[in-house]
Amino acid sequence: MSWQTGTGKEFLTIAQVREIAGVSARTLRYYEELDLLPGVRRRAGGRRVYGPDEIERLRFIQRLKTLGLSLAEIKQLNAVYQIQGSTQAMLSHLEKLLDDQLEVVDGRISELVALRDDIQKYGDHVMSRLHRTRKGHRVDPRSVSDSAPDPNPAAVETPDLHPDDQGDDA
Secondary structure (H helix, E strand, O other): OOHHHOOOOOOEEHHHHHHHHOOOHHHHHHHHHOOOOOOOEEOOOOOEEEOHHHHHHHHHHHHHHHOOOOHHHHHHHHHHHHHHOOHHHHHHHHHHHHHHHHHHHHHHHHHHHHHHHHHHHHHHHHHHHHHHHHOOEEEOHHHOOOOOOOOOHHHHEEEOOOHHHOOOOO
């Protein structure tokens, strides 16, 4: 070990960090390139070693990614901390990012609820058609649309005149 890494007992190799954090060695190198993991130490041979600070920072990055923040946004947090040298400034910026992310998530939830309602309505429409075809009525294929079911379903039913004409029209 070189003087750069101290005794080496408190440091982990890239393979050990990979196992602990569940990220690839390439991801670790990439985070270092982006300056998300600044100050990664190296052994005399140039091999990276990671200390408790890097492990804590890596967990923080993973948590923020899980919450939907981009690497660019995480890098902004690092920049705020480095420029202002204040945890409070970084946390204030993080609060704003999280509020923005919450708005995005709320919007997506609204869209998904509307999609769920559309799927349910169309599923009900399909079940109604299926039920009518099982009762021996042919359903006019023109009644299938992307919109809600026809408010007058009798208008699209035609009586089954011949058993050979029954088929799966759905």
